[in-house]
Amino acid sequence: MDWKRSRVMENKTKRQLYERIETQMTGRSVRELDLELFCARSLAEKLDISRNLASQYLNELFYEGKLIKIGAHPTCFLARSALENDGFASVYDNAEDLWNQADQLQEKRSVFSDLIGGNGSLHYAIEQCKAAMNYPGSGLAVLLHGPTGSGKSLLAAKLYDYCVQRGLIGSEGRLITVNCAEYSDNPDFFLTSLFGYTKGAYTGAEKDSEGLLALADKGMLFLDEIHSLTPECQEKLFLFMDKGVYHRVGDNQKWLASTVRFVFATTENPDQALLKTLFRRIPIVIQIPALKERPLTEKRELIRYILETEQTKFKMSVRISESAYRLLEQHEFRHNIGELKNDIQVGMAGAYMKAIKNASPTLDLHISDLPSGLVRNPLRNPLMDQGSVSRLLPLGELLPRGGGESRYLLFYQAAMQNYERFQKHELSLDTFLATTTLQLEQYVDFLFFNNENFSSPQEEIVQSLLANINRPLNKKYGMPELSNNEIKILARYFTDLLQNEPISAVELRRRGRSISDFQETLKTVNPKLVSIANEILPLLQTGLNLPLGAFEEITTTLFFLYFNRGYQPAPIPVVIMAHGYSIASGIAELANQLLHQNIFTAIDMPVESHFETITNKLKQYLSEIRNCHEIIVMVDMGSLEGIQKYIDQTADLDIGIINNVTTKLALDVGAMIMEGDSLETILEQAKQRSLPNYVIIKNRVRPKAILTVCSSGIGIAGKIAALVENSFPKKMDLTVIPIAADTLQHRQASGIFDKYNVILILGTLNLKPQGIPFISIEDIINQSDSWALKEKLGMLMNDEELTVFTQNMVRNFSLDNLIDYLTILNPEKIIVYVEEILEQIQKRLEFTLSNNILIGLYLHISCLIERLIIDKRFVYYLNLEKFEAEHADFIAMIREVFGRVCRAYNVVIPTAEIGYLYNYIVQGKSVEKQVECVEESKSELMESVGFTE
Incomplete structure (x- = not known):
């Protein structure tokens, strides 16, 4: 028991020691701390324990990863949890190293630090923005040029926050955002909004009013969609930017001044969309890349960030199926991040309703929850196996924000571990070089294949610098010139250095001796290549303002070894x-x-x-x-x-x-x-x-065609062809050809297949023609094979047009049938009324009727109107009074939507008929079967009271 009590006391004291350190650090930055308060002696005095015991506990907490150690005299310890930033090392030689690291991390923790792509595709854009805002005076005007949804508005807001953080904009300075598209048809309104106006300037101007320039004084004015402004408005804006003063509308005497930072944004080519005078006043044009041009890692980060944001809104744990995640990852979003966000939100809304219905504790986003425009039969995608469809990934398993350590840092760690094994004689020199070269190749693969669509302006600058120094250096050392591909590899490497955290000074000091030995080893392998690397690095360091140290020299030398592997002069070059x-x-x-x-x-x-x-x-x-x-x-x-x-x-x-x-x-x-x-x-x-061989593949471009076939003969096949052609929502680049079943079955239609590219066969009889999909007319009407229809017609119609096509098929199919049923009414005229009625019913009831039910209703309602006109039939509805009492709203709605047709034909819809419509529409019962049952009930009722016709 004494041992247990002693152990409890030790844990308590150790915990108090840690809490003491946390308390002393709370609310203070690293530079504000008095480090002497965090040494063993000072902490021992505060807790009234021995110095040795305090030192023991501090070291235990250090090895547990809870403290960092500053090896000054005396040694000090700080709580990692209380540091203002992540990224601190575990050990520092002195306080100066700690402070320098804190300054670097604080700089990185700028307002742009949480911006996805801030160290990647947006790095150069951000640096341009910073340079523009730090220009003396009120900075330089900036134009953000990029497609819709690429993040221009977000970057503008971040730019304002940056100016506030840097003290470039004071507490009184505001960010005023204006969407110029709202003024495209009313330039006068824009000018009064921008400059303000005086009392009486126009009808309704009852008092003086300040404009946007006054509101944005000492702040920032963000004008989005600047290309929407008329030339007159652009000219007025230019005049203010040129002079810095303006008049209010209605006052040509008093000059007003405003000190404002301008940020503009446009989706259009600024050379064509802006007046030359205005464009010349905007010295910095910043390209914002489309989502498809950004690295895949950034797209993954965006997906995770949006899902995490939604998780916070719904207050439920979110999981996403692997197939849905891969689909979002691979899909090309035309409207960029905005469209990606909208599609995820639509999917989350559907998944949330399912979670409520199933009382699920988690919100699971499946591929079926995503918008139909995004999902194009994903289960047929060869990248998705069956398991990926149902495998659910918690958000923690997705790529973490920031993507973890940089690949260059991982390469550094692997290369240094290889070298240290070589120093211990665990690896031979050849094995060490081969292993390190393989890891260098993997790093190159990452730079290219993970960022295959991405090329930054910085990379182009580096490429140009390398191309200029290529020939002189290689001529000097008698080595082959670098190829364009090799220059591109080096350019992407140095660009990666520009966009990522450098290896920490603490880490470089820790391995300083090994790095120096590594350099000497490479000199023994190929001193000429080391000399080339030594000449290149200072030129790039000056040209790019990029600190390049000993390990960058090692990496550059390794690249040259890689490029010149096995180099020996050929007997015949x-x-x-x-x-x-x-x-x-x-x-x-x-x-x-x-x-x-x-x-x-x-x-x-x-x-x-x-x-x-x-x-x-x-x-x-x-x-x-x-x-x-x-x-x-x-x-x-x-x-x-x-x-x-x-x-x-x-x-x-x-x-x-x-x-x-x-x-x-x-x-x-x-x-x-x-x-x-x-x-x-x-x-x-x-x-x-070099004599060429040839093979002829007879596959010339042929016009597309759809064949229609019917077991009843060519006549019905022709009717089906007319039905299909009349249902197309637009003029189609294809031909619809009726064909006899026996002709198709015995392949006697080879002339058609030679002349046309037959993409689909529609009809009532599936003869299973090899390689050509078949869809039955019944399946289209029933919507039972919509994927096949999308797959084949998706290249000719978008989703909206496909929907119109199937709706037209239902309508025209119903019209053909009406010709056989109606005796006095014009089918083409009555079907227009019925179509309007069905559209209103679906809109009022807020659900979509199946095609089967729609066809039945086209026939039923058309025949109902004719029956009411000629009064052919007496209709009886069981429990009519009960129906009237319980469904008064439905009855009123039907009378309202039938109003136009009733007035046109001077008829009134009996409540009994509305009852049958209710059963058919709401309960899904067959009208025909109901009428048969009612007729039987009516006959029985008539006979029971002794009435006979």
């Missing part, structure tokens, strides 16, 4: 020249990679390049070749085929020229060079091997 930005580079790089030897060099010829420029490049390349007496030049086509005329004939080289270069031909030539074949043999063999 080959230079490939081809039209296009990186066609030649691509062929050369792939051939070198597959042959494991650097045989090929590329000279790319962009389409806009001058021929003389390309020939000069070749001449320069030939003049720089050393210790080589033979060379092969491979060209693709056109002017390059006559390039021998421009080559210096005095060059001490035998030059072979091969045209029609392809990857296969390059591989054949490379293989022959490696086998030691002579130049003449290689050229002769290349000529024979």
Whole structure:
């Protein structure tokens, strides 16, 4: 018992020690803390315990991850939970390191820190915004240019918050947001809103009123959809931006001033949508990428963020099926983030109703909950297995906000672990380099394939810098020039450094000795490549304002080792020249990679390049070749085929020229060079091997067609064809062709299949034609195969048009049947009334009737009107009084929607008929069966009272 009591006391004291540290830190930043209060001696005095015991508990809490340690004298400890930011290391050598880290983290925790893409696709845009706002005076005007729903309004709001945080806008400065589209048809209203007006300026101006410029004084004015303003309004806006003063409308004497920061936004091309005078006053135009242009990781973060926001609203745990998540991830949203958010909200609303109905504790979002326009038969998507349809993912299993550690940091950790194993002799030098190169390849794959649609302005700048220093450096060191693809790899690497957190100074110091040894090891492997890296980095550091240290030198050297793997001068070098930005580079790089030897060099010829420029490049390349007496030049086509005329004939080289270069031909030539074949043999063999083969695939573009077929013969098939054509919601780029069943069955219609691309067969008889889907007319009417219809006609009609098509099919099918039933009424005229009645009934009752019921009602109501006109039939409804008492609202609604047709034909709908409509519409009972039952009941009633006709 004494042991247990002692243990409890220890835990209590340890907890008090931790709580003491938390309390002393509360409400203070790291720089505001007196670190001496957090050492063992000071804390021991506060808790009245021994210094040794306090030191023991502090170290235990440190190893539990609850404290961070500052190795000053004396050693201090801080509670991780009380720090104002995440991202602090576990150990700091001194207080200065801690403070520097805190400053860096605080800078990163700016108003943009929680903006998805802030360190990715939006990084350059944000930096441009910051530069514009920090310009002396009231900053520079900014135009945000991007598609609808891409986040322009959010970025403008963040920009205002940034100005407030930086003290650029005081507490009195406001953000005024204006949607200029609201003023597109009323320019005078915009001008009075912008500048204000005086009493009597126009009818109704009963007093002076301030405008938006006055309200936004010392603040920010965000004008969205700026392209909607008329030229007159744009001109007035320009004049204010130019002079900084304005008149109120109705006062041409008194000048007013306003100091306002302007942010504009547009979805249109500003060169075409804005007046040249106004556009010149907006020095910074910032491109906001569409959702499809942003990295996949950012799209995943957006999905998770929206789901988390919805989870907070509904106050329920949210799960999403894997198939729904993949669909959101893969779908291309035309209206970008706004459409993504709307579609998720629609899905959440449906999922919430299901959760309430099933009394579920969780809100589960399935693919069936998402809008129909988003879901295009997802279960047929080959990326989705059966398990993914039902597998539910809690939000915690989705990609975390921020995406975790950067891939560059992960590569750094892996490379350093490899090197430390090499130092311990656990890996040989070759194994160490091979393993590290493989991890470098994985990092490159991430940079490209996870961001395949994304290219930032920063990347283009880096690419340009690298291209400019490429030739001088490689000429100096006698190495092959970097190809366009290799330049792009390096550009994306340095762009990744620009957009992500650098490796912390604490971490670099911790591994400083190992990093230095790593550099020395690479010098022994290839000192020339280390020298190239050492020359490149200072140039990029200056040009990009990017701090590049020892590990960046290591990584750059590893890239050059990767590019020059297995490099040995080929006995017969080959230079490939081809039209296009990186066609030649691509062929050369792939051939070198597959042959494991650097045989090929590329000279790319962009389409806009001058021929003389390309020939000069070749001449320069030939003049720089050393210790080589033979060379092969491979060209693709056109002017390059006559390039021998421009080559210096005095060059001490035998030059072979091969045209029609392809990857296969390059591989054949490379293989022959490696086998030691002579130049003449290689050229002769290349000529024979470059002869093309051909295969004819007879699949010319044919007009699309739909066939209609019926077991009753070509006559009914023709009626079906007319029914389909009359139901199309618009003029269709296809032909509807009736065909006899036996002709189709015995494949005697081969002429039709040769002439037309038959995409679908409609009718009453499925002859199972090979490779062509069949849909029965009955299935269309019953809506039982809507997916097949969408799949085949979706390329010709959108969802809304498909809905109209099926509705028209029902209407026209009913019209054809009415011709057989009606005797005095014009079917085409009465069906217009009935269509209006059915539309109103569905609208009032707030549900959609099935096509089967609609067809029945078309027939029933049309015949009902005719019956009332000629009074052919007596109708009896069982329990009529009870129906009148219980369903007065329904009766009133029916009389109202029937009002127009009743007035047209001078009839009144009996309540008994309304009763049958109620049963049919609301209860889904068959009218025909009801009438039969009623007729029997009526006959029995008449006989029981002795009445006979």
